[in-house]
Amino acid sequence: xxxxKKAHPKIKSQLHSRSQHRTRYNFEALIKSSPELKxxxxxxxxxxxxxxxxxxxxxxxxxxxxxxxxxxxxFWQIPKHYLCPPIPGRADYIHxxxxxxxxxxxxxxxxxxxxxxDIGVGANCIYPIIxxxxxxxxFIGSDTDENAIASAKNIIENNFSLKSHVDxxxxxxxxxxxKNILKPNEYIxxxxxxxxxHASREEAQKANLxxxxxxxxxxxxxxxxxxxxQHNELWAKGGEAxxxxxxxxxxxxxxKQCLWFTSLISKETxxxxxxxxxxxxxxxxxxxxxxxxxxxxSRFIAWTFLSPQQQKDWRKQRW
Numbered sequence: 001x002x003x004x005k006k007a008h009p010k011i012k013s014q015l016h017s018r019s020q021h022r023t024r025y026n027f028e029a030l031i032k033s034s035p036e037l038k039x040x041x042x043x044x045x046x047x048x049x050x051x052x053x054x055x056x057x058x059x060x061x062x063x064x065x066x067x068x069x070x071x072x073x074x075f076w077q078i079p080k081h082y083l084c085p086p087i088p089g090r091a092d093y094i095h096x097x098x099x100x101x102x103x104x105x106x107x108x109x110x111x112x113x114x115x116x117x118d119i120g121v122g123a124n125c126i127y128p129i130i131x132x133x134x135x136x137x138x139f140i141g142s143d144t145d146e147n148a149i150a151s152a153k154n155i156i157e158n159n160f161s162l163k164s165h166v167d168x169x170x171x172x173x174x175x176x177x178x179k180n181i182l183k184p185n186e187y188i189x190x191x192x193x194x195x196x197x198h199a200s201r202e203e204a205q206k207a208n209l210x211x212x213x214x215x216x217x218x219x220x221x222x223x224x225x226x227x228x229x230q231h232n233e234l235w236a237k238g239g240e241a242x243x244x245x246x247x248x249x250x251x252x253x254x255x256k257q258c259l260w261f262t263s264l265i266s267k268e269t270x271x272x273x274x275x276x277x278x279x280x281x282x283x284x285x286x287x288x289x290x291x292x293x294x295x296x297x298s299r300f301i302a303w304t305f306l307s308p309q310q311q312k313d314w315r316k317q318r319w
Contacts, residue, residue: 011023015088015292016092016096018095018134019091019095020070021070021088021091025050027049029069030066031065034068036065037051037065040058040061056084060078063076063085063087064076066087071133071134073159074159075159076124077151078123082124082148082151083122089291091134093194093264093300094127094130094131094192095134096291097116097131097192099289100262100287101190101259101260103311103315108135109135109189109315110135110136111135111136112136112137112165113319114135115137115188115189116131116138116140116188116190116192117140117142117178117181117188118139118141118142118191119142119191119193120193120194121139121141121142121168122152123145123148123152124155125151125152125155125168127139127192128165129159129162131192133161137165138166139165139166139167140166140167140168140182140188141166141168142168143168143170144170144172144173149168149170152168156168169181175246176250177250177251178191178253178254182254182257187258187318188258189258190259190261191261192263193262193263193264195240195244195247195264196239240265241269241270241274244263244265244270244274245273245274245277247261255306256306259306259311259314260302260303260304261302261303263300264299264300266298268299271288271299271301274301282305283304284304284306285303287303288300288301289302
């Protein structure tokens, strides 16, 4: 028996105004674009078409359809058990970075001359895909995981639009972020990063179990990561705070090669110590950008070592 139909707003106003995901999923169009999605779509308890978001295969099929329909991607495949990212949230990060780059300029900077570094590009290569399609930007994607590197390269090789715009580089030193990736006299306009925010495998599993219990309203659930994820994608020694701290300290040595460094911050408690570090190393400007995604509030922090005049000169000389 169907429950009383929920009233859904026509526009998801919490998402960025330029997001392609502000309306509800158009499953008819998505299935037409990617027929393999059809077998995973069925009415939910309210009678609305949906997929089982606890089924990893359904989530993967939905992502493939979204990427093909909204971002004209012909091929997208990731190895089993690797992170399958929620695309609307990833797209929001890209759109808000565009706002940061725009600053007081009349127009958002577009085209391949704008170049970003995705630290931890992952097997899914999601940020370069969205950033290139939405704004024509070019990317360097780095990762310590060789299987992720191989997967990202495979995605690029099988999508003509990405071939000349995304350069995947293996970070052979797990404690480094920019060293061994950025070449001398190589300049980037921004960095992007979704850091592993758990401190251990056990912490990641407990967090996932809590999420499943909250969503399903059950005390006993199978501890399965519906979005997947390898250890380097989900946890690192010291968790998110340590990861971001190390990234910030290393960024000092590349302050003249990058306009804006950025990183997602999942835990609000990470912000205060992060601000302190940025103050200590004398970052010239720091921004915290909040993003609303459903019932979850996300954010990223952005910092630069360039003065307002140097930022102005950067845009004038490079863009």
